[in-house]
Amino acid sequence: MGAGYVGLVTGACLADINLDVTCVDIDEDKINLLKKSVVPFYEPALEEIIKRTTEKSKLAFSTDIRKSLQHANVIIIAVGTPSLEDGNADVQNVFAAAQSIGAYINQDCLVVIKSTVPIGTTLLIKNEIQNIIQKRKQHFNVDIASNPEFLKEGNAVSDFTKPDRIIIGVETEHAKNTFLKIYKPFVLNQYPILFMDITSAEMTKYAANAMLATRISFMNEIANLCEAVKANVNMVRMGVGSDNRIGSKFLYSGIGYGGSCFPKDVKAIIKTAEKYGLPFELLKAVESINHQQKQLLFKKLMNHFKSIEGKVFAIWGLAFKAHTDDIREAPSLTLIQAITDAGGYTKVYDPVAMPNAETQLKHNPAVTFCQTANDTIKDANALLIVTEWPEFRILDLQIIKTLLKEHVIFDGRNLLNKDELNQFGFTYYGIVMKNQE
Ligand code: NAD
Numbered sequence: 001m002g003a004g005y006v007g008l009v010t011g012a013c014l015a016d017i018n019l020d021v022t023c024v025d026i027d028e029d030k031i032n033l034l035k036k037s038v039v040p041f042y043e044p045a046l047e048e049i050i051k052r053t054t055e056k057s058k059l060a061f062s063t064d065i066r067k068s069l070q071h072a073n074v075i076i077i078a079v080g081t082p083s084l085e086d087g088n089a090d091v092q093n094v095f096a097a098a099q100s101i102g103a104y105i106n107q108d109c110l111v112v113i114k115s116t117v118p119i120g121t122t123l124l125i126k127n128e129i130q131n132i133i134q135k136r137k138q139h140f141n142v143d144i145a146s147n148p149e150f151l152k153e154g155n156a157v158s159d160f161t162k163p164d165r166i167i168i169g170v171e172t173e174h175a176k177n178t179f180l181k182i183y184k185p186f187v188l189n190q191y192p193i194l195f196m197d198i199t200s201a202e203m204t205k206y207a208a209n210a211m212l213a214t215r216i217s218f219m220n221e222i223a224n225l226c227e228a229v230k231a232n233v234n235m236v237r238m239g240v241g242s243d244n245r246i247g248s249k250f251l252y253s254g255i256g257y258g259g260s261c262f263p264k265d266v267k268a269i270i271k272t273a274e275k276y277g278l279p280f281e282l283l284k285a286v287e288s289i290n291h292q293q294k295q296l297l298f299k300k301l302m303n304h305f306k307s308i309e310g311k312v313f314a315i316w317g318l319a320f321k322a323h324t325d326d327i328r329e330a331p332s333l334t335l336i337q338a339i340t341d342a343g344g345y346t347k348v349y350d351p352v353a354m355p356n357a358e359t360q361l362k363h364n365p366a367v368t369f370c371q372t373a374n375d376t377i378k379d380a381n382a383l384l385i386v387t388e389w390p391e392f393r394i395l396d397l398q399i400i401k402t403l404l405k406e407h408v409i410f411d412g413r414n415l416l417n418k419d420e421l422n423q424f425g426f427t428y429y430g431i432v433m434k435n436q437e
Pocket of ligand 1: 001002003004005006007024025026027030078079080081093096097114115116117149150151152153260261
């Protein structure tokens, strides 16, 4: 249930290991596209699997929730759980899915919560389903499980098929054995499967995302200190990351984390902690550092120009990271809004996120959507690189120099070489390396 980034990847990959899967969604447009093997978002390698599995009739798509649920042995809920205004996770989609399950199933089944849900939700879902079945005066054994997802957008298929580990919270041996059947290829290939109780599985997902967000905010603070003491944060990162106890991943400083998961999951776990009387001070700091970090590129812009009223800025990259079209909570949105509020204009380009960006930004008259990266820089007062797309790494500086009105580059991802740019006559600002500016 839910054919988004998680549900669709899960459905397609399970169909690819020969299970019979129907991806069901309430979004008719999405399902109509999928029926034509068109993936409604950008995710490398996914379309191929969808084509392959639908041709073999292992994978189907439907908006008919009743029909899809009636005879299902296993129902995986992968619907969205966005943030509410107060920071809590909004679980209404999950409960709507549970109500459909209670209303429509016609046999025993295992219900798997793959959506990221606040601690305790999985057991509430079980009660909800059972109450509805009771009202129908039916008796089905409904097992419940928590199987949180750890895939990364942009690498989702590979993450799903070659997981670092699979986390499964169950209550019964029967549920555990069902998972061992579903994930048999993973068992055979010796990917670690950690069975635990449901609450611990729910908590594992939040703890993992909170830890990763903490590493990012920690490195951003280290980077800001490096800037003050004139140390090179890239060397510091490599030095720190070579320690086996620390590891080299997720140590890059930049303009803050975004996306559909870290911001909302950090907020949600803070809220859960509050509910139990525990102020999670560390994560509050992680959040506030991230908020400040998202303003950093704009601050550098203002330091350089003093006033940007009437000026035009080329923005390269809108997605919250490379290899995805997801712009949820992306630093680009914060930056564009700040430039607009200060009276500036933006010309924007992203290799894959333009449709999402147009939906989100079409009401902002100060934004111009461009077809190519070079279209954005024509007559712009500066270029700002916001997403680390590979195509922004190697540049034709001669063309950029000809097109840009003022030769200033703000590199929010530290992709470019300052010396080379200076030699070419550009003023260069990296995000966190004042000593190199
Ligand atoms: P998404 O917004 O891309 O997709 C959710 C889909 O659910 C939508 O297509 C929506 O139409 C559908 N939906 C909503 N209510 C429904 C219902 N009652 N019945 C059927 N379909 C319904 O969301 P996503 O990014 O795939 O995330 C799904 C969940 O997985 C979230 O809880 C998220 O936190 C978690 N998660 C996401 C990622 C990620 O990288 N995107 C990674 C790990 C975990």
